[in-house]
Amino acid sequence: MRRRQVLASGAALLSASIAGCGHPSVALEMDEATAEDIAAEVSATADPDSEEYTVVSSARENGSATRRGRYELFSRTDTVRVEDSFYDVTETELGSTEVTVYDLLVEYLPVDSTSELDEIEYGDLPETDRRRLDPIASADDPSDGDGFEIVIEYGTAEEVGDGSVFVPEHQYDIVVHEGDRYWVTVHSQTVSETEYRYEVTEVASTGESFADRIREQYLFGLTARSDAERSVVEEAIADGYFQDDDSFRSVVDRIRERDGLSVANSYGTWLLEYEGVEYLAYVEW
Secondary structure, X not given: OOOOEEEEOOEOOEOOOOOOOOOOOOEEEEEEOOHHHHXXXXXXXXOOOOHHHHHHHHHHHHOOEEEEEOOOOOOOOOEEEEOOEEEEEEEEEEEEEEXXXXXXXXXXXXXXXXXXXXXXXXXXXXXXXXXXXXXXXXXXXXXXXXXXXXXXXXXOHHHHOOOOOOOOOOOOOEEEEOOEEEEEEEEEEEEEEEEXXXXXXXXXXXXXXXXXXXXXXXXXXXXXXXXXXXXXXXXXXXXXEOOOOHHHHHHHHHHHOOOOOEEOOOEEEEEEEEOOEEEEEEEEO
């Protein structure tokens, strides 16, 4: 059940909710929770190489930070962990402009094809292109399988930088790597790019102190009012409970009366204590 959020380089890579994944339409799953588990459930950890880490660190040091981008960094969380500290992050839109972004469709050519522009060896590509087309060099031999076809997000010409032979001017349409030939098609589109301002507030300096804040706000006690309810809870702890019966409904209704860590239309996660042990409880109803 554990839902850990990690912000990695390039975009916010947050793990998806497990709602609707691989089991019946109702569920109660209870995992024993440490302080680190609780902290991870309601925050996202910024990878040191990520844009999120850079933005939060800059805002922490300078009072605020700005960036231009085509997406929000913190659309799914507003509490971010950088090293051992936790920060509430505000992300404010300052204005938008239209920019042109480029994608490359790269396809393996199983037979010789005539270039309409020109062809170039992979090793002769400028570094900015060679780095982006690394999947060509690292892929298995495409002639051994069903071929090779990928879409590579290049971004804006400014992001690509000087020297590209594909963006903004498409100079070559075939790349050759170890005798294998790849057709390169360049696509462009106009999208909105927004300037954002970021401000951060430290809310805890350790995982334990952050978990204490969460406990104070969300932790509640759950008791089994009958042997049938006890069976529901104990099975939920052991393997998960997936039967839509009266005992399940009775337990779940009491859980849903309390504030959850995250709650959607038909599922959510709560922090509760049962017989002296803290649990993260995932519920679908």
